[in-house]
Amino acid sequence: MLHRVIVAIGRNGYERVAPPLAEFEDELVGRLKSARAQDLLRVVDPISQRTLALRPDITAQAGRIAATRMAHRPRPLRLAYGGPILKLKTTQLRPERELIQAGAELIGSDSVTAAIEVLGVAIEALETAGVTGITVDLTLPDLIETLAAGPMPLTPARLERVRERLDAKDVGALAALDGQDYLPLVAAAGPIDRAVARLRLLDGVAPLAERLDAVERIAAAFAGRVGLTLDPTERHGFEYQSWIGFSLFADGLSGEIGRGGSYTILHADGREEPAMGFSLYIDPLVDAGLGQEPSRRVFVPAGSDPAAAAALRAEGWTTIAALGESDDPAAANCAFILRGTTPEPLQPSS
Numbered sequence: 001m002l003h004r005v006i007v008a009i010g011r012n013g014y015e016r017v018a019p020p021l022a023e024f025e026d027e028l029v030g031r032l033k034s035a036r037a038q039d040l041l042r043v044v045d046p047i048s049q050r051t052l053a054l055r056p057d058i059t060a061q062a063g064r065i066a067a068t069r070m071a072h073r074p075r076p077l078r079l080a081y082g083g084p085i086l087k088l089k090t091t092q093l094r095p096e097r098e099l100i101q102a103g104a105e106l107i108g109s110d111s112v113t114a115a116i117e118v119l120g121v122a123i124e125a126l127e128t129a130g131v132t133g134i135t136v137d138l139t140l141p142d143l144i145e146t147l148a149a150g151p152m153p154l155t156p157a158r159l160e161r162v163r164e165r166l167d168a169k170d171v172g173a174l175a176a177l178d179g180q181d182y183l184p185l186v187a188a189a190g191p192i193d194r195a196v197a198r199l200r201l202l203d204g205v206a207p208l209a210e211r212l213d214a215v216e217r218i219a220a221a222f223a224g225r226v227g228l229t230l231d232p233t234e235r236h237g238f239e240y241q242s243w244i245g246f247s248l249f250a251d252g253l254s255g256e257i258g259r260g261g262s263y264t265i266l267h268a269d270g271r272e273e274p275a276m277g278f279s280l281y282i283d284p285l286v287d288a289g290l291g292q293e294p295s296r297r298v299f300v301p302a303g304s305d306p307a308a309a310a311a312l313r314a315e316g317w318t319t320i321a322a323l324g325e326s327d328d329p330a331a332a333n334c335a336f337i338l339r340g341t342t343p344e345p346l347q348p349s350s
């Protein structure tokens, strides 16, 4: 499944990188603007005495590679990745601490066109994996900060409290906090056309109007192919994403199956570089039994011609050789048996 997803991403021109599972902590954190210090699984490396951390996310590692080893490469730079990550805290829906993440990062742009490319690749990779009934929930992760610094002013202390109440979708407390201006943003959340129409009623809020134009372009690119919603204040899980964020869901799969958005990579010389990307969470897809291909396992009885088995492997079969007369094809989970040079279907024993 991971392989299939990575191949689908790669076909869109994303080059695979394979950063290590553990990195020195100082190299793993601080790469992405606005990323908060995370709870990381850490160990002390007995050789260097430096702290190693296990990655909770591969995006920051892709950012490091883009800013160091690939700093000289022309932009846009397209990177793909896949592998395990380790979370310190789990959720009820996903109690496992080790998860498999696969994704893509488009480095050098965070434009609307970049957002459409990245979302398109994510959707295509999910479709290739057999996922149907996909829904994309769009969000505007830095909208509140942007409005608070401009047309809907809030002091830093009040901003903090308004943020908390917005995260809790606590409408009563928001009103009590003098955060009434922000109430329509909460109320607008829902199917994309309706949400945009409601938000358009907030006149004269320039940064909002600009983002709604962008949201409409993104929605138009995927209308009819996936379900689309907008929740302009949703921020859960969007730590470092900037103007746009998205979560991916699908029929029959529990919880979020992917997430992404725009963000900023910090270079060592202080330069900032825009980027856009997504990560898919592979475990729910595997749990749902998606992407299973018809079995091409063939049992090779003792004494068969090794060249016949080799020819089948060259055609994409998996061969399981009997070590002796007593080996059982069913125990080897084979649906076929080699007779002469051809695989013949085995009747499942009833």
Ligand SMILES: N[C@@H](Cc1c[nH]c[nH+]1)C(=O)O
Binding pocket: 057, 058, 059, 103, 104, 105, 237, 241, 259, 260, 261, 262, 263, 276, 277, 278, 279
């Ligand atoms: N890595 C992020 C999603 C993302 C990829 N690129 C940008 N954002 C996550 O898993 O939450």
